[in-house]
Amino acid sequence: MSSYFERHIFFCLNQRDNGESCCADHDAQAAFDHCKKQVKAAGLAGPGKVRVNKAGCLDRCAGGPVAVVYPDATWYTFVDRSDIDEIVESHLKNGQIVERLVVPADVGR
């Protein structure tokens, strides 16, 4: 059975008010908005294709900002819009992992 969406990308948008580091401090919202826009512009949005979702803390804060692509379970970090563009074009469109943006396996909270 095929899944409803081919891929999901979840962006942690968690905001902490206690001074601890969080993805929202790294402009995660802007990255999420940009990703959503680019996925739509590329014609990748919708059933059978890609869904861009907000998430709370994904528990890998030390690598933040983070986003994870499923079903591939590929964890990304990013700095600017060009990084998001590359994830959209390479991974979400063509299924190729952007290795330079992958969060190292030992990075946790």
Ligand code: FES
């Ligand atoms: S605050 Fe983003 S992963 Fe925890």
